[in-house]
Amino acid sequence: MSTYAQKKGFGATIWDYLTTVDHKKIAILYLMAGGLFFIMGGLEAVFIRIQLAVPNNDFVSAGAFNEIITMHGTTMIFLAAMPLLFAFMNAVMPLQIGARDVAFPFVNALGFWLFFFGGIFLNLSWFLGGAPDAGWTSYASLAVHSKGHGIDFYVLGLQISGLGTLIGGINFLVTIINMRAPGMTYMRMPLFTWTTFVASAMILFAFPPLTVGLTLMMFDRLFGANFFEVAMGGNTIIWEHLFWIFGHPEVYILILPAFGIFSEIFSTFSRKRLFGYSSMVFATVLIGFLGFMVWAHHMFTTGLGPVANAIFAVATMAIGVPTGIKIFNWLFTMWGGSVKFTTPMYYAFAFIPSFVMGGVTGVMVATAAADYQYHDTYFVVAHFHYVIVGGVVLALLAGTHYWWPKMFGTMLNETLGKITFWLFFIGFHLTFFIQHFLGLWGMPRRVFTYLPGQGLNAGNLISSIGAAFMSVAVLILLFNIIMTQVKNVKVGNDPWEDGRTLEWSIPSPPPFYNFKQLPLVRGLDAYWLEKMAGKKGLTPAEPIGDIHMPNSSFIPFMISLGLFIAAFGAMYHVDDKPWALPVLIIGLVITFGSMLVRSVKDDHGFHIHKEELVQEEKGAKA
Amino acid sequence: MQAEEKLTYETWPASPERSTLEAKNKFLGFWLFLGGETVLFASLFATYLALKDKVPDSSHHLAKDIFELPLTLTATMLLLTSSLTSVYAMYHMKNFAFKKMMVWLSITVLLGLGFLGLEIYEFNHYVHEFHHTFTSSAFASAFYSLVGFHGAHVTFGLGWILALMFRNYKRGLNLYNAPKFYVASLYWHFIDVVWVFIFTVVYLMGMVG
Numbered sequence: 143m144s145t146y147a148q149k150k151g152f153g154a155t156i157w158d159y160l161t162t163v164d165h166k167k168i169a170i171l172y173l174m175a176g177g178l179f180f181i182m183g184g185l186e187a188v189f190i191r192i193q194l195a196v197p198n199n200d201f202v203s204a205g206a207f208n209e210i211i212t213m214h215g216t217t218m219i220f221l222a223a224m225p226l227l228f229a230f231m232n233a234v235m236p237l238q239i240g241a242r243d244v245a246f247p248f249v250n251a252l253g254f255w256l257f258f259f260g261g262i263f264l265n266l267s268w269f270l271g272g273a274p275d276a277g278w279t280s281y282a283s284l285a286v287h288s289k290g291h292g293i294d295f296y297v298l299g300l301q302i303s304g305l306g307t308l309i310g311g312i313n314f315l316v317t318i319i320n321m322r323a324p325g326m327t328y329m330r331m332p333l334f335t336w337t338t339f340v341a342s343a344m345i346l347f348a349f350p351p352l353t354v355g356l357t358l359m360m361f362d363r364l365f366g367a368n369f370f371e372v373a374m375g376g377n378t379i380i381w382e383h384l385f386w387i388f389g390h391p392e393v394y395i396l397i398l399p400a401f402g403i404f405s406e407i408f409s410t411f412s413r414k415r416l417f418g419y420s421s422m423v424f425a426t427v428l429i430g431f432l433g434f435m436v437w438a439h440h441m442f443t444t445g446l447g448p449v450a451n452a453i454f455a456v457a458t459m460a461i462g463v464p465t466g467i468k469i470f471n472w473l474f475t476m477w478g479g480s481v482k483f484t485t486p487m488y489y490a491f492a493f494i495p496s497f498v499m500g501g502v503t504g505v506m507v508a509t510a511a512a513d514y515q516y517h518d519t520y521f522v523v524a525h526f527h528y529v530i531v532g533g534v535v536l537a538l539l540a541g542t543h544y545w546w547p548k549m550f551g552t553m554l555n556e557t558l559g560k561i562t563f564w565l566f567f568i569g570f571h572l573t574f575f576i577q578h579f580l581g582l583w584g585m586p587r588r589v590f591t592y593l594p595g596q597g598l599n600a601g602n603l604i605s606s607i608g609a610a611f612m613s614v615a616v617l618i619l620l621f622n623i624i625m626t627q628v629k630n631v632k633v634g635n636d637p638w639e640d641g642r643t644l645e646w647s648i649p650s651p652p653p654f655y656n657f658k659q660l661p662l663v664r665g666l667d668a669y670w671l672e673k674m675a676g677k678k679g680l681t682p683a684e685p686i687g688d689i690h691m692p693n694s695s696f697i698p699f700m701i702s703l704g705l706f707i708a709a710f711g712a713m714y715h716v717d718d719k720p721w722a723l724p725v726l727i728i729g730l731v732i733t734f735g736s737m738l739v740r741s742v743k744d745d746h747g748f749h750i751h752k753e754e755l756v757q758e759e760k761g762a763k764a
Numbered sequence: 765m766q767a768e769e770k771l772t773y774e775t776w777p778a779s780p781e782r783s784t785l786e787a788k789n790k791f792l793g794f795w796l797f798l799g800g801e802t803v804l805f806a807s808l809f810a811t812y813l814a815l816k817d818k819v820p821d822s823s824h825h826l827a828k829d830i831f832e833l834p835l836t837l838t839a840t841m842l843l844l845t846s847s848l849t850s851v852y853a854m855y856h857m858k859n860f861a862f863k864k865m866m867v868w869l870s871i872t873v874l875l876g877l878g879f880l881g882l883e884i885y886e887f888n889h890y891v892h893e894f895h896h897t898f899t900s901s902a903f904a905s906a907f908y909s910l911v912g913f914h915g916a917h918v919t920f921g922l923g924w925i926l927a928l929m930f931r932n933y934k935r936g937l938n939l940y941n942a943p944k945f946y947v948a949s950l951y952w953h954f955i956d957v958v959w960v961f962i963f964t965v966v967y968l969m970g971m972v973g
Contacts, residue, residue, distance in 0.1 A: 245789040308800060316793040320785070346796060350804035358811065358909070367898060367905035369811065375818030375902035380811055387807075741924070742931040744940065746767060 161694040163247035164654055168254050169233035169549060173542075175258050176225035181616070182265065183217035186210050188613055191573070195606035197594040207590035208275035209292065213265075215278030216296065219392070220303060221261040223530070226538045227399045228257075228310055231338045233549050235314065237645035238332045240323025240663060242656045245316035247692040248740070253310035255702035260303025263706055267295035277588065279389070282370035282381035286362055291713055294363060298709040301356045302702070304349055311345030314338055323644070324683040325663035329423065332643045332667075333416060336423055337402030340430040341395045347434065348391035355384035364716050382444060386437035394433035397529065398426060400537030401468060404490045407544055408472050410640050411487040412479025415667060418471040425464035425471075432461045442513045451510040458508035465501060469494060484638065485559030489540035492567050493532065500528030503578065518588075521581025527574045539566065539619070547637040551650045552630060558622040562615045569611025576601045642670040647679050655689045658755055689750040697740050704733030767940040776860040777939075781946035784939055794947040798954050805958050808910045809965060815906040816970070824901050825894040827970030835889075836967045839882040840959065843918075846875035847956035850949045857945055862936045865945070869929055872952065876922050883915050907966070914962055917955050924948050 150158065159167060189210050193201045202210065236244055244250050267273040274296035276285040285293045318331070318339045331339075359381065361367035368374035370381060409416040416422060438446060438454040472494060481487070503525040507516050516522055539562070547553045580601045585592065592598050636646040644661060645652075647669040659682035665671050672680055708729025714722040767784050777783040782791050817826045853868035887908070890896040898908045925948050932941050 246793060249793075312793050312796045312800070315796055316789050319792060320789050346800045347803050350800050351807045354804060354807035354811065361898075361905065361909065365898070367909070368900075368902040369815065369905055369909075371902065374820045374900075375815065376905075377814055377818070377902070380814055384807060384811075738927060741927055741944075746940070 158694070160699055161251075161696045163243075163251045163692050163694055163698075165232045165236050165244050165247065165250060166549070166651060166654070168250050169229045169231075171254050171258075172225045172229035172232060173549070175254075175261065176222055176229055179217050179221035179261055179265075180226065183214055183222050184613065184616060186214035186217065188609055190214060191606040191609035193590065194592075194602050196603065197592050197596075197599055199591055202590070204590045205275065208277075208588075209273035211588055212274045212277050212280075212292075212296075213268075216264065216274070216300070217261075218530075219278065219396070220300060221257075221264070223396050223534050223538070224307060225257055225261075227341075227396065227534075228253075228307075230334075230403065230538075230541050230545060231314060231399065234545055234645055235335050235338045236317060236321070237548075237648065237652060237656060238335045238643050239318060239321065239326050240644050240657060240661045240668075241317060241321040242660075242689065243692065244313050245321055246313045248695055248698065248745075249309050249313050251695065252698035252701060253306040253313065255698045256306030256309075256705070257303040258306075259702040259706040260299045260301070260306065263302060263709055264295050264299030267292055267299075270295075279385055280359070280381075281385075282359065282362075282378040285359065285381075286370045286378075293359070294713045297356050297360045297363065298713060301353065301360070302705050302709065304352055304356070305705075306702075307345055308349040308353075311342040311349070314342040315346065318342075323657075323660045323663055326668075329420065330663055330666045330668070332402075333405035333419070333422055333426075334399070334402035334643075337398040337405075337426055340426050341398045344391045344395045344398075344430050344433060348388050348395065351384045352388035355381055355388065358384070360712070364712055379444065382441055383437070386440045387434075390437040390440065391433045393526075393529070394429055396534045398429065400534045401426070403537040403541040403544070404472065404493055406643065407486045407490040407540055408475045409667070410544075410638060410642055411482045411484055411490070412476045413482070413640050414475055414479035416471065417474035417477075418467070419666060421467055422471055425467045428464040429461060432457065432464070436461065439508055439510075439513075442510045443517045448510075455508050455510040459505055462501060462505055469498060482640065484543075485554070485556055485563060486540040486544040488560060488563045488567075489536045489543070492563070493536045493540075496532030496536065496567075496570070497529060500525060500532050503528065516581065518586055519581035520577045520585045520587055523587050524574050524577035524581060527577070531570055531574065536566075539563075542619075544638075545645075546626075547633050548645055548650050548652075550627070551632050552626050553633050553637055554626050555622050558618055558625075562619045562622065565611050565618065566615035569608045569613075569615060572608025572611060573605050574608070576604050580605070636669075642667040644668055644680070647672075655691060655750055658689075658759075659684050659686055686755055687752050689755070690747055691750060692747045693745055695740075695745070697736050700736040701733050701740075704729045704731070704736060707732065767938070769939060771860070771938065773860045776937075778858070780858065780937075780939055780942035782943075784943075787939065787943035790943045790947055794950055798950065801954060805910075805913070805961075808913055809961065812906040812910045812966065815902045818903050819901040824903070825896055826903070827907075827966075828972070830890055830894050830896055831967050831970045833967075833971065835882065835886055836963060839879050839886070840963045842875050842879040842882065843956055843959050846872045846879070847953055849875065850952045854946060854949050857937065857942060860937060865937075866929060866933075869925060869945075873922055873925055873929075876918060876925075876952075880915065880918055880922070883911070883918075887912075911962060911966065914955065914958055917951075917958070921948070921952050921955055924951065 159171060162168060162171075189202060190207070193199050193207060232244070232250065236242075270291065272290045272292045274280065274285075274288070274292040276288050276293060276296075280293065280296055285296075318335060322331070358367070358369040362370050362376075368376045370376045370378045372378065405416055405422060436454055436458045438450060439458045442451050442454075472490075483491075503521070507513050507522060507525055543554050543559050580598060581587075583597055583601070585598050592602070633650055635641075635649055637650065638646070641647075644663070647661065648657060661668065661680035662683035663680070668680060672678075706729070708726050711722050711724070711726025711729055715726060767786060780787070782788050819826065849868050849872045853865045853872060856862075856864040856868060896904050896907075898905060928941070928944055928948055
């Protein structure tokens with residue numbers, strides 16, 4: 143009797159999700175939590191655009207505006223884009239390499255709960271005296287002396303959620319290196335798996351500098367250290383370096399998996415093998431490498447001098463080369479293919495011109511001398527929204543439609559999907575295209591209002607109208623999701639009919655052990671190969687046998703909860719609250735105590751016995 | 765091979781830290797984690813170098829005034845030796861000699877405790893002799909953060925090794941706990957390597973001015 147098919151009560155389902163270590167359920171948790179934060183970040187964006195729709199507006203105060211833009215950026219990057227990508231990595235990557243789970247299921251759950259509690263902590267700032275207000279980059283010169291606890295929420299919240307991301311990255315790396323099915327060589331891995339691999343490696347080396355930067359800021363603000371206190375010998379440029387040594391690789395951590403999603407979609411719906419597979423892999427690795435060499439292009443106007451600026455400008459432009467390789471490979475994948483225009487393919491198609499525009503302005507701002515003009519204007523705002531929305535968000539929306547059937551066993555409505563696409567696509571260009579010109583006309587970024595008669599009125603109004611389009615698009619997507627889940631029409635293994643990779647060879651959603659027998663992979667696009675050879679599925683690489691599975695655990699939740707509690711203690715410690723220190727200690731005791739329990743309690747997992755698997759198969763046939 | 769199997773000296777594999785899939789994952793995952801830790805300490809080193817001797821005014825002591833070779837050299841020797849004794853422990857682990865492994869781990873822990881004691885004495889000494897406190901200058905903040913982060917790692921490592929020793933005191937070695945001992949010793953080596961850099965960059969380079 144498999145636990146999989148049992149109907150469960152509501153409480154049992156909640157407990158199941160609180161303790162789960164199954165990568166598919168963790169993916170759903172990431173998708174829900176990331177979706178929630180995406181909506182919050184989106185609401186903040188709407189508030190920004192309402193405030194800026196007309197000159198001299200007083201929809202929000204200047205102080206509140208600072209908080210809103212800070213939280214919009216921070217939420218979208220750390221709490222929406224990253225976890226939504228992690229949702230797809232968790233849901234799909236282990237299936238694509240033919241694994242039964244990730245390498246460290248326990249750590250996978252811990253990563254999610256750390257992210258979740260960090261995100262909740264950060265957003266509680268709205269109710270506890272004000273949100274962070276120094277911008278998402280939180281430059282030390284502004285942040286160190288920011289009043290209230292806003293910046294403390296930023297520092298501690300991101301520290302907790304950053305730890306979750308870091309261990310998530312290690313987990314994916316080990317999974318891909320050690321857990322590939324027989325025959326799944328590196329050069330047969332689907333592109334989404336490859337980009338997950340490279341992005342995870344980047345996470346491993348990019349997040350520790352952020353950890354250190356946040357720690358220094360925490361020490362300065364909460365424990366009286368002087369890293370950024372110039373009068374005491376400190377230096378605020380250290381923060382800028384540490385932040386961008388993390389921050390620039392971070393944007394490639396976001397965009398590479400997005401490239402991976404689009405690579406899957408292009409080849410699936412062109413019904414053609416991805417053009418230039420090996421050059422795609424090479425370009426991915428090269429972008430991952432170069433991504434670490436360019437951080438100072440965010441600091442051209444800081445005053446590092448012409449030599450540093452020139453080196454970083456050239457390095458930045460070099461990244462255009464592997465990215466260009468990718469663009470052409472996608473175009474050539476469609477060339478001569480039998481293209482099917484599904485909703486994911488709409489997004490993929492629209493992504494190419496949108497992202498290329500972001501790339502072109504990227505080369506413009508990379509030109510150090512010219513950047514002195516663009517710096518801190520709406521031109522930069524337009525540029526990074528073109529790459530992040532035009533790249534990452536379009537990929538997330540495409541991936542949602544593409545993998546929804548695999549994750550939930552139901553198919554999102556195609557008509558509604560296409561309406562969402564058109565509204566979002568038009569709204570996106572309406573919002574951000576004009577912002578290039580607003581920047582060139584002299585509108586600085588991060589201003590809370592502007593005066594009439596400066597030629598900025600029409601542009602800002604157009605931009606705000608575009609934001610309304612995107613909001614409606616997201617609402618329709620939500621409606622689509624609810625309708626689809628209410629109707630609950632189940633689909634088969636390969637609902638798009640053109641699936642190429644291993645995830646489409648097993649049921650939707652897959653059983654909790656994924657593969658009854660590990661598949662034998664005989665080439666790139668393993669499932670497609672077998673279909674073309676006239677077979678129903680993959681050849682098993684092993685006889686039916688016992689399957690080893692990990693136990694569920696509540697400990698990840700407790701470890702994360704402990705840090706969440708400790709963060710409050712650390713933060714209110716500066717206000718001389720008598721309860722702060724005990725709270726800090728209690729929180730840390732919960733965290734380290736839970737870790738100790740995890741260490742000393744044996745956890746061998748359990749086995750699904752061969753007989754159960756055979757019986758289940760008979761049951762399915764009867 | 766299964767993690768729960770009862771093994772003897774004859775059936776004990778040559779590399780018990782990598783003989784099951786779980787062990788292989790743990791082994792690789794821990795190496796990758798150490799890669800991340802390396803970047804973490806690199807960032808702290810960079811911060812320290814940028815803020816070395818950056819003090820508000822001339823009443824504050826600089827690196828060349830406060831560091832003394834005898835103390836830090838003794839601490840260095842203790843930690844380096846503890847790294848060697850943890851190698852002996854792993855040698856015996858690979859030979860299924862549980863008791864000998866425990867003896868060498870105990871020596872490792874004692875040496876580590878000695879190092880930690882010296883570090884606490886050292887910090888205390890700086891605070892009282894030179895008013896070199898965490899909050900006195902950017903230099904002091906950077907110094908205590910870098911060396912203190914290392915000290916926190918030593919403390920965590922000691923707790924970890926002790927927890928493993930107590931947990932497995934009665935049941936001896938198996939393929940489930942052998943990788944745990946192994947990665948704990950990897951961690952201990954890493955701490956040692958970081959200290960080599962701290963000794964060079966902070967203390968030796970600090971003393972010559």
